[in-house]
Amino acid sequence: MTGPCPVNDDRWLATVFAVPLILLTLVSAYFCWTALTIRPSGAWDDDAYAGIVLACVMSAGAAGVAAAVWVVPAVRRVLGWGWVVPALVLGVVAGVRWATGG
Structure with a gap:
């Protein structure tokens, strides 16, 4: 058998x-x-600055969710670091853009 x-x-x-x-x-x-290509017209352009912040938050949020998905042991077992590094780099870039304020 x-x-x-x-x-x-x-x-x-x-x-x-x-x-x-x-x-x-x-x-x-x-x-x-989007966050990197928005250029405010001047210091008075609050809408552009708000758009930069929103794009940075969305980028960092999506990168954070990707990292959270990757942290699950079943995912880490079959997918290596190379699958999550691009998202983490994008999250860091968005954080730096957010911190520098445009």
């Missing part, structure tokens, strides 16, 4: 877990790009 053939689910799990990380990294990249 033979039992079921053991199946290696790592490839399937990597695909399933990579999708949200990729999407969150793309969202973070879009908002980071």
